[in-house]
């Protein structure tokens with residue numbers, strides 16, 4: 050109940066009975082003067098009806114009793130004059146009407162109060178639900194007719210953008226059509242559906258919600274609307290993913306140990322033997338080419354094994370202050386030497402910055418990203434590496450190419466181990482790069498801007514800012 054309403058009713062509580070009293074006195078005086086038999090007394094019904102607006106529950110009964118007394122008094126006062134018996138009969142009838150009116154008014158006031166209390170309780174429930182959950186209501190066609198604030202917050206869409214749409218607007222395309230069909234079949238036959246759904250917000254990030262959909266049924270037993278109550282479980286899902294990921298990594302680790310032992314050593318033997326054989330051949334021996342090919346292949350096999358080992362058992366970073374400019378130039382020079390680097394223009398942009406990171410790992414990570422970009426360009430295009438300071442003490446390194454981009458449906462997979470689209474790719478470059486970034490407390494993400502190409506964004510911690518404080522005597526030293 051709102052405060053204004055309470056104030057209104059409490060002021061009525063004292064004034065209305067007074068008004069009733071005045072009105073009754075007025076009616077009585079008129080009735081007293083009126084010729085015997087006139088039905089002025091019926092006006093007392095109005096006094097009883099005032100009970101509709103006063104919260105004093107006993108009012109209608111008190112008013113009816115008062116009115117009955119006054120009517121009887123009037124009858125008694127007029128007694129003696131020859132009152133026709135038909136008129137005498139009128140009085141008990143009037144009293145009966147007063148009684149019935151009083152009972153009806155009282156009953157109505159009680160019902161109204163109960164309805165108010167129920168509404169208030171419903172409002173409380175709704176407030177509690179809105180505070181606890183992400184809530185949406187849709188009609189039978191699945192069009193959204195209501196969303197609460199939490200829904201707009203998590204989805205990133207405004208209420209105007211959501212109302213009238215169906216839930217496809219936040220569909221992440223993750224669940225197979227059968228899953229969604231089953232959901233609709235369940236609620237359409239009136240049953241509650243519960244499950245975990247991955248949705249996509251307006252800015253493109255994914256969130257997981259534990260979802261309960263309750264159908265509301267009409268008298269005919271057909272649903273007329275659905276209410277969906279959701280809880281954000283993204284953090285739990287991420288934790289689960291990490292655990293599965295780590296379990297997979299542990300298995301890869303064991304496999305890598307076996308590989309290192311059983312494959313790397315024989316491989317080194319083959320290479321050594323081949324080098325011996327090659328040395329025994331004349332410079333112009335036609336078979337040298339084949340031997341050289343064998344050597345190159347074993348070397349790339351060895352590289353892959355090294356990657357696998359690095360991926361399975363990353364060494365902890367040994368961070369130091371590292372100037373990015375020279376590293377980027379060095380990486381450009383290396384890639385320019387590579388066959389993939391021919392016809393590619395390299396450009397470094399942004400502020401000269403230093404990071405607090407492991408020099409070897411950082412160089413390997415950047416080399417990976419720039420080499421990937423060069424391979425995507427296929428002999429024509431530009432690679433731009435931009436450095437910028439970011440809030441939170443981070444440095445952002447963006448590796449941008451003008452290549453074909455990564456199709457949306459595989460964009461999330463490129464960080465998965467062994468995912469490759471290249472004939473001779475190992476698919477470990479990006480997972481290692483991402484892991485290295487995370488081991489440094491940073492991150493590696495990918496985006497394909499609408500204007501084309503691919504942008505990898507690497508975040509690394511900025512060099513520790515001691516030097517500035519030492520040199521900062523002018524900043525406030527006394």
Ligand SMILES: Nc1ncnc2c1ncn2[C@@H]1O[C@H](COP(=O)(O)OP(=O)(O)O)[C@@H](O)[C@H]1O
Nearest residue numbers: 421422425463469470474475476477478479503
């Ligand atoms: N700059 C890029 N442009 C287009 N596709 C890319 C780019 N970088 C990576 N990719 C895609 O990601 C996949 C995985 O890369 P990576 O993990 O380095 O493995 P690999 O290079 O061995 O294939 C590549 O096969 C390629 O499809």
Ligand SMILES: [Mg+2]
Nearest residue numbers: 417421478479
């Ligand atoms: Mg690669």
